[in-house]
Amino acid sequence: MMQIKNDVEKDINLIxxxxxxxxxxxxxxxxSSKSQRISEAIINIIFIIIQExxxxxxxxxxxxxxxxxxHRILESWGFVETGQKNQEVVMTKFNYKKNERC
Known part of the structure; x- marks a missing residue:
């Protein structure tokens, strides 16, 4: 499941x-290699959504x-650790060019 959010997450410690x-x-x-291929397909769908x-x-x-x-697969696709939520690690994929940051 994925959810597009237009508000700031207050319970996540990230930039x-x-x-x-x-x-x-x-x-x-x-x-299993089948599970890894499925996860890569999911990540590919995520990339399509963030672009579209x-x-x-x-x-x-x-x-x-x-x-x-x-964690390893997400890192290989460019996700980086950006913070924590409770006991979990937050991994983020940024989709902007260098000069687009506020």
Whole structure:
């Protein structure tokens, strides 16, 4: 599940420059190659959505020590750790050019 948000998340400790972002629900993957291909397809869909809807940031929260493979895959697609929400790590994919920041 994904949700486009136009307001600031008050319970997430991250740098939010833009108000329009895409919140991605955590999805689980295992070590099978089929699961990894599905996760990459999901991430590809996320990229399509942020381009088509002109969304500046997409983020997902996950337990880094429990979802190691998902964390690695997200990093390989350009997501970076930007903060924490409760005990979870917030990983964000930024979608803007260098001079577009406020």
């Amino acid at each position: 939010q420059i833009y108000l329009k972002c895409l919140k991605i629900s955590t999805f689980k993957i295992d070590k 809807k002109n969304i500046s940031e997409a983020y997902i929260t996950l337990y880094k020590n429990k979802q190691i493979l998902l």
